[in-house]
Amino acid sequence: MPLVEAWSNTTLSLTSIYGMRRYHEGARLFSHVDKTVTHAVSLIINIAQNHLSEPWKVEIFDHADRLHEVEMDEGDIVYYESAKCLHSRMKPMKGRGAYYVNLFAHYMYVT
DSSP: OHHHHHHHTSOEEEEEEEEEEEEETTOOEEEEOOOTTTOSEEEEEEEEEESOSSOOOEEEEOTTOOEEEEOOOTTOEEEEOTTTSOEEEOSOOOSTTOEEEEEEEEEEEOO
16 A cells, blocks of 8 residues: 555555456457546556466556556556546467456545
8 A cells, every 4th residue: 555655646545456357369458538526546466477478468548648568577566547548458369378467556646
């Protein structure tokens, strides 16, 4: 909690943690934003990945509508405002027998 609050510069309350979500070769995540009330700030933790023939980048548009393609390694954490910033993985995961495992945490603003 201290790390995500420092990153967001605000007080947060944890609303959910879920995973391990395992994705397989060909997986995609279409562009979306999440629920404002429960997903104001989110994080992705990459738990495991294997057999990728190229990185499976998470694509996040910032507040100035600039695209950031983030390559994650095992153990990496990506913080983002999932209710405000469009995010996706539009390019299919590539690699014979490839898989990718993530854990997700979501937070709401405390007012």
